[in-house]
Amino acid sequence: xxxxxxxxxxxxxxxxxxxxxxxxxxxxxxxxxxxxxxxxxxxxxxxxxxxxxxxxxxxxxxxxxxxxxxxxxxxxxxxxxxxxxxxxxxxxxxxxxxxxxxxxxxxxxxxxxxxxxxxxxxxxxxxxxxxxxxxxxxxxxxxxxxxxxxxxxxxxxxxxxxxxxxxxxxxxxxxxxxxxxxxxxxxxxxxxxxxxxxxxxxxxxxxxxxxxxxxxxxxxxxxxxxxxxxxxxxxxxxxxxxxxxxxxxxxxxxxxxxxxxxxxxxxxxxxxxxxxxxxxxxxxxxxxxxxxxxxxxxxxxxxxxxxxxxxxxxxxxxxxxxxxxxxxxxxxxxxxxxxxxxxxxxxxxxxxxxxxxxxxxx
Numbered sequence: 001x002x003x004x005x006x007x008x009x010x011x012x013x014x015x016x017x018x019x020x021x022x023x024x025x026x027x028x029x030x031x032x033x034x035x036x037x038x039x040x041x042x043x044x045x046x047x048x049x050x051x052x053x054x055x056x057x058x059x060x061x062x063x064x065x066x067x068x069x070x071x072x073x074x075x076x077x078x079x080x081x082x083x084x085x086x087x088x089x090x091x092x093x094x095x096x097x098x099x100x101x102x103x104x105x106x107x108x109x110x111x112x113x114x115x116x117x118x119x120x121x122x123x124x125x126x127x128x129x130x131x132x133x134x135x136x137x138x139x140x141x142x143x144x145x146x147x148x149x150x151x152x153x154x155x156x157x158x159x160x161x162x163x164x165x166x167x168x169x170x171x172x173x174x175x176x177x178x179x180x181x182x183x184x185x186x187x188x189x190x191x192x193x194x195x196x197x198x199x200x201x202x203x204x205x206x207x208x209x210x211x212x213x214x215x216x217x218x219x220x221x222x223x224x225x226x227x228x229x230x231x232x233x234x235x236x237x238x239x240x241x242x243x244x245x246x247x248x249x250x251x252x253x254x255x256x257x258x259x260x261x262x263x264x265x266x267x268x269x270x271x272x273x274x275x276x277x278x279x280x281x282x283x284x285x286x287x288x289x290x291x292x293x294x295x296x297x298x299x300x301x302x303x304x305x306x307x308x309x310x311x312x313x314x315x316x317x318x319x320x321x322x323x324x325x326x327x328x329x330x331x332x333x334x335x336x337x338x339x340x341x342x343x344x345x346x347x348x349x350x351x352x353x354x355x356x357x358x359x360x361x362x
Contacts, residue, residue, distance in 0.1 A: 024048040025258065026103045026145075028088055028136065029110030031055055033214045034151070034205070036067035037251045038107060039081075040074040042258075048080040050101050052094070054087040058112060059215050066344050067212055088132035098143045105258055106148040108136050111181070114216060115155055116300055118178035129181035137192045149257045152186055152202045154243070154270065154307045155179035164310035167204070167266045175304060190264055199261035203254060206270030206309045210247030210329055211336030219244070219330075222281055223337055226288045236299045238278035241306040243270040246329035249322035256318040270309025271322045283327055287334050 025042055029035040030051030042049050051071070055064050068083060075081035082101070086093045088110050111129045112118065118125040133150070140148055157165045158174045174180050182204075189200040209219035225232045253269040275283075285292055314320035324332075 022046045022048065023104040023258075024050065024102060026050045026052060026097075026101065026106045028052045028106070028108045028132075029151075030071065030083070031064040031068050032109065033067070033212050034208060034247060034250060034254075035109045036071050036212060037210075037247050038109070038254055039071040041251050041255055043071070043074040043078070043080055046080075049075075049082075050097070050103065051081070051083045052086050052088060052097060053083070053110065055085055056087075058114075058117075063212075063215065063344065066340075070212075088135055089127060091135055091138075094135055094139055095142075098139045098145075103143070103145050104147070106136060106140055106145055107254065107258055108133065108148060109151045111151065113153075113178070113214070115176040115178050115303070117216070118176050118181070122177040125177050125181055129178075130184050133185045133188060137188060137198075140198065141192065141196050146197070147199045147258075147261045148189070149201045149203065149254060150185055150189060152204045152266070153179065153182040154204050154206045154268070154309065155304075156183045156186070156204065157304075157307070159304050160306055160308075162306065164308050165268065166310040167268060167313055186266060193264040200264050201257045201262055202266045203257060204266065204268045204270075204309075205250060206243040206245050206268065206307055208245050208247050208250050210333050211340070213247070213333060219280075219284075219333065220337075222284055222292075223288065223330075223334060226281075226284060226290055226292050227337065229290065229293070231293050231295050232281065233295045233297050234277065234281075235297045235303060236277075237296060238276070238281075238294070239305075240277045240303070241274045241308065242277060242280065243272065243274040243307045243309045244280060244326060244329075245269065245271045245309075245322060246324035246332070249324055253314060253318060253320045256320060260318060262317055265317065267314045267317065267320075268309040268311050269314055269320065270307070270311055271326075272309050272311040274306065274308045275326055280326065284330055284334075287327070287330050 025047055027035060027039055027049055030039045031053040039049050039051060055061050084097055112125045155176055156171050156174060156179050174183060186202045189202055192198050193200045213220045222232050250269055281292055
């Protein structure tokens with residue numbers, strides 16, 4: 001009998017600790033690729049999540065709404081999820097959210113992403129990424145939310161010919177508007193940390209891929225072309241090296257940063273084991289079961305020859321440890337592509353007013 005009482009006490013203590021440690025987290029960009037995975041993780045472990053996303057048309061908004069439907073499944077009937085369709089640059093709308101929600105932590109992932117697109121639309125990248133992060137920091141200051149985790153990017157490192165990319169490297173020169181906006185966010189974070197004693201952790205992501213991947217990124221473009229027997233265009237000779245990182249590993253790093261205020265920090269989140277682009281495509285060929293038809297085009301001036309994350313600092317401060325191999329990650333991504341993405345696009349086509357009768361073959 002004493003043993004039963006002891007087990008009951010332990011059970012209720014564990015539940016109490018879990019309840020006390022649960023947080024209400026503002027997640028900007030929660031309808032996106034990485035954001036939707038983070039939202040699922042947080043909800044499944046018992047946190048309350050407030051998503052702020054304007055569902056812009058940077059890519060197909062139906063995919064973003066699908067991402068949100070997956071997040072809502074993770075919420076179940078717990079009422080731990082709120083979704084606001086709001087632009088982070090809309091100061092008054094964001095202020096109202098902060099007034100209504102009593103937030104513990106901010107995870108700021110919302111941004112215009114992509115190196116090449118930033119060259120074509122620098123005004124929108126500056127507006128969303130620079131003005132948006134100012135809005136978030138100002139609201140955090142006003143409403144005393146003292147812990148913020150921000151998405152940065154490996155793009156801030158610019159051009160490197162070889163070697164590890166470490167957080168203390170000199171990075172005066174970026175090669176894209178996107179890289180500039182991400183570096184701006186890091187520098188602004190230090191100002192708010194210094195002036196207002198906020199804990200701000202900037203996470204430099206390295207080429208994230210996996211289920212629900214952005215359809216404007218190379219891993220998805222290659223997989224989609226390979227599946228449909230279309231030509232894959234590579235800008236350069238295929239010798240570029242990328243530190244491809246599986247989304248679940250990135251999410252684990254983000255959540256660890258949410259749980260550990262570190263003052264002001266910049267941390268790389270990558271796999272730490274880069275792969276030559278041609279080998280990445282060869283691995284994808286093996287998984288899809290088809291041979292790629294590759295066209296080699298001219299290099300983009302904004303592209304860099306190599307990314308290679310030194311993740312020792314994240315390991316030390318966050319116990320970050322990427323676990324998913326390239327082969328396993330691409331297999332997970334292709335399973336999602338076949339079983340979910342193709343069904344989403346088929347459903348959209350079937351519901352289109354231009355197509356009253358459509359037979360979809362997946």
